[in-house]
Amino acid sequence: MVESACLQHHTSTTRTNRKPDWSQLPTDIYEVILSKLPLRSILRWKAVCHSCYNVTKDILETSTSFTWLAEAPWLLLYQDIDHDDLEDVDDDAGHDEGSLFEKIIEEEEGLSIDREDTLLRRKKKPFVFYNLEGIKFSKSKNSIPEELHHGAFLGSSQGWLLFLNKKLEFVLVNPLLSGTSQLSLPPLSDFPDIINITYDLDGPIITGTIRERHSYPAIRIFTSLEDFWKRFRTKVVVCPQPTCSSTSSSRSRNNIFGVMIMYCIVNNPRLAGEYNLAFCKTNGDLTWTKLDEHRGGYTDIMWNHNQLYALRSNRSTVTVWDFTNSIFPIYKTDIEADAGAIQRTVHHESYRTYIIKTVEGLLLVWRTWRTNSPDRFHAFKLDYSDGSCRWIEVESIGNIALILDSNESILISPHNAPGWDKNSIYFVRKLPNNARGYGLYVFSLHKKGSKKVKKKLHTNLPYGVTTPVFLG
Structure with missing residues (x-):
């Protein structure tokens, strides 16, 4: 036909x-x-x-039903004008302005640094995207609006980026669909735990409530956007319409009905905060709604098939919020699981936990590290085989790969993204021995070891970006 x-x-x-x-x-x-x-x-x-x-x-x-063929994710970096990564990838200098994906450079062409240096500096934009198809890097133009280049980056979800601009407005932008997909959300002045915002000649003065773990709430005054961002920790999840059958469909602005932010405001950036949840609808909501205010304490959130999964601060209990018959989250249940296997396995001083939903069930991934030591990962699945509910460690997550960063966890199929290893976890970390830049690594759950995939990613991160970010 x-x-x-x-x-x-x-x-x-x-x-x-x-x-x-x-x-x-x-x-x-x-x-x-x-x-x-x-x-x-x-x-x-x-x-x-x-x-x-x-x-x-x-x-x-x-279209609410259209989905494209799955492909490898993209990597978002903040490029340093004085130290471009030209030895590894091409720049898009010399091409006309256009949509992010319409100006893709596929092959390395050995661009002459001396000949193009002036042009590169004149055309340089802070944010740079790399396509990781087959773990081969190619640089592309970005379509992030100019006014957001110096705002605070707060997180990413399903191809969307959340910024807090200089006007203290939350803005969602999707660089995958040119400059058309942009959503304005209720401003910071209507966000939970923000008491007051005033202005002087130097900019905004933000008064907020500090909530640190094992401490009583306190009031703090922030004298600039940068000062506030350093103590405003967030993870964002966009909520696609129930008719969206895949991540791809959620990239249209018409298919996003809500945004959930896991957040905390701390006094000392090195101390753990007490994370809470705030939700707003994208169809004209005038304010943010704080959820579960009297229970609090989360460490990770993720979206799957009209449900929000939130890992609590004990790192073993999962709270489930349901959106099936509502555009506002409805509390569904707490999954309380025995964490004995986790306590017997994980002993590192520093760690990060991720809750992940796969077709086979819930996964809990622990990322652990020590100074000058390689990162290690432990995967636990929710098990009901003996009539109880418990986390058990597994050496295989099946024929998939995970990409983990500070903002998002992404599942990819090596079948749809050739060159990626199954049963593996990809991550970015700072290069050892105080070297400048980051490296892309892959950890094999079966072999219990990691190897470097990309030798060096030159990046000078602005405030608002703690590590390079993946876009799935």
């Missing part, structure tokens, strides 16, 4: 010597064709002509 429709369309346009008008192709057939392509190829096609652009743009931004 698809082939005959395309052949008939091609024949009719050839007879009249006119350029094909792809907007005349039935939308359902067009969607079937595009669903066989990864997003990079779709957006190359979108740039072919005006008719391709119009119909593809309409499908990407309005």
Whole structure:
């Protein structure tokens, strides 16, 4: 059906010597064709002509059922103008401005640093994206609005980036869909635990409530956006419409109905905070709503099939919030599991925990590290085999790979992203021995060891970005 429709369309346009008008192709057939392509190829096609652009743009931004072929994630870095990573990837200098994906550089061409140095500095933008297809890096233009380049970056979820701009407004932007997908959320002045905001000649003065673990709440005054951000810890989750069947569909602004932020405000950035949850709807909500105020204490959150999973501060209990029949979160249950296996296994001083939902159930991943020692990972699954509920350690997470950073956990299938190792965890960490930059590593759960994938990622992180960020 698809082939005959395309052949008939091609024949009719050839007879009249006119350029094909792809907007005349039935939308359902067009969607079937595009669903066989990864997003990079779709957006190359979108740039072919005006008719391709119009119909593809309409499908990407309005269709609630369309999904594209899965591909590897992207890596977001903050590029240092004085020390560009030109020895590893190409820059996009010399190309016209356009959508992020419409100007992709696929192959390294050995750009001359001396010849292009002036042009690179003039065209440089802070945020740079790298495609990791087959673990091969290629740099691309970014479409993050200029006014957000010097705002505070707060987190990422399903391709969306959350910023707090200089006007103290929360802004969601999706660089995957050019500059059209941008959502304004209720401002910081309406956020929980923010008492007051005033301004003087030097900028904003923010008064907020400090909530540190094992301490009573206290009041603190912050004298700048940067001062506030250093003590405002967040993780963001976007909530797609129930009709969205995959992560890909949630990238349209019309398919996002809410945003959940796990947050805390601390006095000392080195101390652990007491994380709480705040939610807002994207269809005109005027304020943020604090959830579970009297229970509090979370360490990670994630979204899966109309449910929000929140790992509590004891790192063994999971609270589930349901959105199936509501656009506002409804408390469903607490999954309280025996953590004896975790206590017997994890002994490192520093750690980070992630809650992950797979087709086989819940996973709890512990990332542990020591100074000048490689990161290690332990994976635990929720087990009910003996009639009780407990976490048990596993050496395999199946034919998938995980990507973990400070903002998001991403599941990828090596089948859809060739070059990635299954039953492995990919992560970015600062290079040892005070070396400048970051390295991309992969940890094998079976071999219990890690290896370096990317030798060096030059980046000079702005305030608001603690580590390089993956976009899934």
